[in-house]
Amino acid sequence: MNAPDYTSFLKSKVRMAESFGFEIDDSEINPLLKPFQKATVRWAVVGGRRAIFKRFGLGKTFDQIEVVRIVRERAGGMGLIVIPLGVRVEFMRDANTLATGDSPVITDEQRAQLRAWLVDHPERAPRLKFVRSIEECDDPEGLYLTNYETVRDGKLDPRHFTVSSLDEADCLRGFGGTKTFREFMALFAGDDRRDMSNRIVTEGVRYRFVATATPSPNEYIELLAYCAYLGIMDVGQAKTRFFKRNSEKADQLTIHPHKEREFWLWMASWALFVERPSDLDPSFSDEGYDLPALDVRWHEIPADHSDAGTDIGGQLRMFKQQAIGIVDAAREKRDSLGVRVAKMLQIRAEDPDAHRIVWHDLEAERHAIEQAIPGITTVYGSQELDEREASIIQFSDGEIAELAGKPVMLGSGCNFQRHCHWEIFLGIGHKFKDILQAIHRVHRFLQRHPVRIDFIYTEAERAIRHNIERKWQQDTELRKKMTEIIREFGLSRAAMASVLTRSLGVERVEVSGRDYVIANNDCVDETRRMESDSVGLILTSIPFSTQYEYSPNYADFGHTDSNEHFFEQMGYLTPELFRVLAPGRLAGIHVKDRIVPGGMTGLGFQTVYPFHCKTIEHFMKHGFAYMGMKTIVTDVVRENNQTYRLGWTEQCKDATKMSVGMPEYLLIFRKPPTDRTNSYADTPVQKLKPFSLDADGNMIPFDRELPTAVGTGYSRARWQIDAHGFTRSSGQRLLTPEELLALPHDVIFKLFKQHSLENIFDFEHDVRIGEVLSAAGKLPSNFMLLQPQSWSEEVWTDVTRMLTLNGAQSAKGKEMHLCPMQFDIADRAIAQWSMPGEEIYDPFGGLMTVPFRAVKLGRRGRAAELNPAYFFDGAAYCKMAEQERSTPSLFDAFEVAA
Incomplete structure (x- = not known):
């Protein structure tokens, strides 16, 4: 497939956990x-x-x-x-x-x-x-x-x-x-x-x-x-390698379906x-290691709806709300303590002399237990450590019949199975791990009796019960996956690694049409196949170093251990991009800086890795000339929901913690022309000026005389605004906050955008608008409603974030791309930096946004993509664009007939 040096690099990516210890034997x-x-x-x-x-x-x-x-x-x-x-x-x-x-x-x-x-x-x-x-x-x-x-x-x-x-x-x-x-x-x-x-x-x-x-x-x-x-492995790297993020909330992780087996193999190493x-080995006997039967009994206590309270509008509720949040759950525990203790005594009366643990969470519950069961031994945080441990030993040895305590205090490490096989939970909580630990103080190997567990909860805590049962089932299923891997491979890291190596290469698949050629292939190999100086424009969104992985293949550029490792792999691709780009032409590279968590920096706070700067250094190292960049503004509210880095509360505590939102950048690089005596490309990207027609129908350039019929083209006026980069105020009055209160969010968003672009910027006025909306409960916390707009052509604030091929993917119920390029970015770059009929190349094609838009704009599209699912979906979009471009309209049919 590729040169041996690149293949060796890819093989070196197949890494299980490193060994740091010593070989020993059973003696x-x-x-x-x-x-x-x-x-x-x-x-x-x-x-x-x-x-x-x-x-x-x-x-x-x-x-x-x-x-x-x-x-x-x-x-x-x-x-x-x-x-x-x-x-x-x-x-x-x-x-x-x-x-x-x-x-x-x-x-x-x-x-x-x-x-x-x-x-x-x-x-x-x-x-x-x-x-x-x-x-x-x-x-x-x-x-x-x-x-x-x-x-x-x-x-x-x-x-x-x-x-x-x-x-x-x-x-x-x-x-x-x-x-x-x-x-x-x-x-x-x-x-x-x-x-x-x-x-x-x-x-x-x-x-x-x-x-x-x-x-x-x-x-x-x-x-x-x-x-x-x-x-x-660093946590950020592991998140990138195996998980897709929840864009609304940090640290809510969902494992990629195509990475699940690799994740558990890596875990097993x-x-x-x-x-x-x-x-561990079929030869190891399981004798004595059969868990006893587990008898789980749920006791629901009807809620007292006479004290249902009021809703946010002050209206009386007919029924109590579900106690889903921590605050609501704590309130429900306090309100229901008396009836729960009565239920506990009813259950206990079935065998008053039995050895038993009573679990609780609140100190008020401990006091109620001590009052209801005279003589019961309790352990609690303010006790002397020696006194607490003495009680634990006595209960473990069967000298004490009943013990009460919190799972967080007694639920880890203690073995009570020799004399106890009954537990009562006076209440239930959100921490599944604590509940599981508490249960397994008695439900464990070497327990000789069936184990009984009684859970007492109220009607308002049904959601908590269902959450516990869901997590319990999920825990069981995922443990089964891990043990299946251990059973399959034993403790052999080499066997695990050999399985992962199989996803190293890819069999090239090409799909082409009249106006496009795309390949399911490693982009390094694909670019090496292309002719030198054949591409009019390179436009791509390179992987953001180790931020995302897009496929289970080890050729994936996101499957790297560090920023340095990523740019090492880019070192195989970038010289090939330079070779295939026509002399004097441009490469537009879409990038974004990365957040470095405080745990990785060693500084205790988050910092920013200047990925766009490192990308500039990298491309210049391989011969490209840096020409500047476009800044693409993003939504800082959504970004904070992903990283917790820009929080309002934290800003109020200490403003020095907060940085700024992370915009995206379109970096512009140029391959030097063959002739270095002037600055023109070997084949310049030319634009037709507007024109007028003389009496004989000949074209007269617009800059020579007044037009009688102006044709389309790149006007002097447009050039001046592009070159200057700023727009003056239209002079209209400022939008007042009060005018926005009765409007829906989408209208407010559009009006504020218009206001921000057409009026002289007034910082305090815009803040006042936000404060008025916030006081009325109309300032959302999940996206930025009042986004400042830019007057500079070098800063794009009007890129429609959601206008991508993911919209079509979502409508079809197909897998969406992790970070697709917006149509606005692709269209502007293609229109400005290339000419009709030229080839536009994207080495990281994804859903094929670049070739898709290139075909629509009268160019030829070319791309490589490693992920087969993205590739085949993208092939359908390219075919659709070509069909739309070649299908004649009704007026075209009339012209042919004429």
Whole structure:
């Protein structure tokens, strides 16, 4: 297909998660671990930075202790495991089992194997110490436990440790939005970079692991947070590679259908989802790892509609609203507390002496539980840590029959399955992960009884119940996909990578007509096939570096790791574009700058990557002359909804945080003409001046004498306005705010546009218009209603954003392009910089906007596109344009007949 150097470049894109660790064998792993647990430990130690997502009861505590111990043994230094409150006892108990074999579930034969294994290497016996400060770490080669709060409060700096593992890493679930996440990223992840030998050098903890039984496969942003913490891939890059964004709201991600398998294969290269031992290898026995039956019972309490309240207009409601929002849900919980407690007592009365957990969310609920059930043990945040842990141990050991607490406090890491198989939720909440964790304190492997779960909720909370059930089902389905991949490939990264390599190339398909030639092909290969100096104009919207991916093919320019990587691939294309462009002709390159998240900058705030500047440098490097650019204004309100970068609230808090909206640019480059003694192109783009006719019907140029019949053409007046770039005021009075209040949004938009273009700009007057509309509730928050218009020809504010081929795609129910070129941009560039009959080339054709508009404007269109779906849809549009152009009108038929 392409030259070997380009093919090698594409093959180098096939990357699974990098390995940072050590090859080990089973003899180095504690013999008490079962075969599937040893396989997990080997996989994690080799990776050096990995996530262990094992189902409840599969022994991830054993896994973490052994992984941290072995890596510390190989790399030196100290090891650290960070745990939630209340889990210390479980870890200390398991560490003692691994060191001594002292446990009722360990057989005499296993205990003897352990003692023999420790004879020559007594240092392999894990000795965990719980610490609350770095000063308590008295062994420079020790293994330590601490709580998240200790690290968060700055009492222990993890950078003193060589290896760390985060157990139930809740702090990562709040990606980007919490102080804890930012601190943990800075302290643990540090600033990874590579030395001259391409080895990772980090200011944080070099070897990092996370382990949890409840990652949320349906919460993609959470999975990407784990990925960022481990240093596998930048979050922004992962978003670009696998997801399409919600243009109305930041961080609402939907995976591209064509990228779904690749995403889960990539996930499987650094995150191990295990539901049962045989997932890792069919030879691993599942004996003892069958989950017990789960009996879920929902108890709906009728709502009290007598207190339904009023609507926004002050009218009394007949029925209570659904408690969908957090505020409404909290109010509903307070209002219904009495009836929910009564329902709890009714359920509890079925077996008053049973061992049971009662889950709640509010402190008022805890007080109500303590009053309703005298003698029940409760745990809460203001308790002394030792008192809280003592209660947890007593309940775990069956010494206490009933325990009440919050899922956020007790729902992670605690194992209660030995003596408890019944839970009552006094209420339900929005956090599905907390509910799932709480359920699996008792519904886990080694549970010997069916598990009963009672949910109490009110009629107004039906939507919350349905949301929980939806997420539960989605979680189950996505976990199944992950385990299917593990079952198919095992733990072989090479096998996964070989599957992805198959999408490297593309079999060229050409569709052509009289006025166009388009190809489903890699644009580098396609451009190399073209004749030199054959194109009259290059017009394209290049991929915005790593911002978007358009196909599952590794030749996709968006499938790059960094801006530098993107321009490296452009380095194969741009010289070919220079070659095929006719001497002296132009290339119009549509670009947009990119937002760099604060987590990537290391500065704590978002910055702007000047992509248009880098593109200018790149094209000039390859021989193009830079001629200037057109600025295309965009809607800053919609942009803020995508990035949360320009928020009104944040501007009020600190104006230094806010930048400006990101316009788009049409960069103009020129290939120097063959003859450098003058500035004309080898074939100039000529325009016919207006003309008049003399008495004999001969054309007289308009600039020589007054016309009697003026023909069309490029007038002196138009040239003067184009050259000057500004329009004077028409002198009409200013539009008053009051005149706009009774008008609909579309009329206000058009009137303000006219006002902005025809009147002298008055900043305070325009602000006043917006303030009046806002006070009347007529200033929308999802788009910019009052857009300032430009008087300069160098700034295009009148580009119709929605006038693209996506309109036709949407009408047909077909896949829409991620960022299609607007018709206005294509039409203006083609009309100004080319002549009829010339070939217009777009190497990134997409839905074929450029050849489609070129054909309509009397030119020949040519394009390449890698995505087959876009290509074939675009082929239909090009054919339609050619048919419209060649179909005679009624008047044409009369002329032929005459």
